[in-house]
Amino acid sequence: MSFLEVSDLRVEFPTSDGLVKAVDGVTFTVERGETLAIVGESGSGKTVTNLALMGLLSKRGSRLSGSAIMKGETSTLELIDLADDQMRKIRGKNIAMIFQDPMSSLHPYYTIGDQIIEAHQAHNEVDIEVSTARAIELLEMVGIPDASNRLKAFPHQFSGGMRQRVMIAMALVNSPDLLIADEPTTALDVTVQAQILKLLRELQSELKMAIILITHDLGVVAGAADRVNVMYAGKIVESARVRELYANPLMPYTHGLLASIPRMDRGHGKRLSAIAGQPPSLIALPAGCAFAPRCTFTERVAGGSDRCKSSMPALTEHTPGHFARCHLEGAKL
Ligand SMILES: Nc1ncnc2c1ncn2[C@@H]1O[C@H](COP(=O)(O)OP(=O)(O)OP(=O)(O)O)[C@@H](O)[C@H]1O
Ligand code: SF4
Ligand SMILES: [Mg+2]
Numbered sequence: 001m002s003f004l005e006v007s008d009l010r011v012e013f014p015t016s017d018g019l020v021k022a023v024d025g026v027t028f029t030v031e032r033g034e035t036l037a038i039v040g041e042s043g044s045g046k047t048v049t050n051l052a053l054m055g056l057l058s059k060r061g062s063r064l065s066g067s068a069i070m071k072g073e074t075s076t077l078e079l080i081d082l083a084d085d086q087m088r089k090i091r092g093k094n095i096a097m098i099f100q101d102p103m104s105s106l107h108p109y110y111t112i113g114d115q116i117i118e119a120h121q122a123h124n125e126v127d128i129e130v131s132t133a134r135a136i137e138l139l140e141m142v143g144i145p146d147a148s149n150r151l152k153a154f155p156h157q158f159s160g161g162m163r164q165r166v167m168i169a170m171a172l173v174n175s176p177d178l179l180i181a182d183e184p185t186t187a188l189d190v191t192v193q194a195q196i197l198k199l200l201r202e203l204q205s206e207l208k209m210a211i212i213l214i215t216h217d218l219g220v221v222a223g224a225a226d227r228v229n230v231m232y233a234g235k236i237v238e239s240a241r242v243r244e245l246y247a248n249p250l251m252p253y254t255h256g257l258l259a260s261i262p263r264m265d266r267g268h269g270k271r272l273s274a275i276a277g278q279p280p281s282l283i284a285l286p287a288g289c290a291f292a293p294r295c296t297f298t299e300r301v302a303g304g305s306d307r308c309k310s311s312m313p314a315l316t317e318h319t320p321g322h323f324a325r326c327h328l329e330g331a332k333l
Helices: 046-053 082-090 113-123 126-142 160-172 190-207 242-247 252-259 304-308
Strands: 004-015 018-030 035-041 063-071 076-078 094-099 180-181 211-215 227-232 233-239 316-319 322-324
Touching: 004 046, 004 211, 018 046, 035 046, 035 190, 046 063, 046 180, 046 211, 076 126, 082 227, 094 160, 113 126, 113 160, 126 160, 160 190, 211 252, 227 252, 233 242, 252 304
Parallel strands: 035 211, 035 227, 094 180, 180 211
Antiparallel strands: 004 018, 004 063, 063 076, 227 233, 233 322, 316 322
């Protein structure tokens, strides 16, 4: 059994306009010590998938079904529909999450020391000195110089990149088995972004945790993840190991995402090809492939664009570990 097994996860939001199918039957696994990237355009369901795993979707505002089984050292837990008090014990201890904007997670009026120590105290019955030592250890681990003095600083006294390091320290203070990083570097400039991703990679090999890295940028994934799930309109449309996905994308949407990555070797003056058009409304999803209105490969499908529009392709394994949801059935793009 994998460390985390998510099966047929569905999240729907009833709204006055209709039922929003934000996550529409998502199945994937994550192994201990592995980084799984989840990539897709805005609104594809990346964040909602992970909020469901963290028990952070309002029970009244959303409908949740499916399963997410996490295998701990001593016990196995079904995360979907876990009682709130049980989830609170797990969140911040077994599963931690870091977000794009550390300022929304760090309290502006408390020192970062207080906040990291509090995160440790919440899950450990130890003296404050033990938690303080742990906070210093973590700040050193994430590369904050002069850690024992920096405990007394407030979030606004740090640069964006340093604040993100503080967030990572806080998330890791209880040595979680799973870290969910939701666009952790999007707000940072490219150099700092690379440093933070490198840091996550190093910490992971040291701490042997599983990471789910959410990003809209396939360019970020290259050196930062082992496997990738590409999401489109609430579904996984392609899944493979990173190198395999880059070398041999099987789904036109992935192909489009790869073509839109800025590359040094493309030279000046050559336009990036962003994917034309918009994703479909999640209230009125088409019967067939949700990417059909934007796809430039439909004529290569046996049956043509009519087949793409009328029938939803299954997520099919083409080579070991490489899955794609497309009627082109593994044809070279
Ligand atoms: N509480 C809610 N009520 C109704 N719709 C919602 C709610 N929360 C999310 N959605 C919708 O669910 C869809 C998926 O949202 P999600 O936040 O997972 O996207 P995302 O892939 O993380 O996008 P981004 O890259 O912009 O963060 C979006 O269309 C969003 O508008
Ligand atoms: S099923 Fe058809 S529309 Fe969808 S990605 Fe494949 S070729 Fe394009
Ligand atoms: Mg998001």
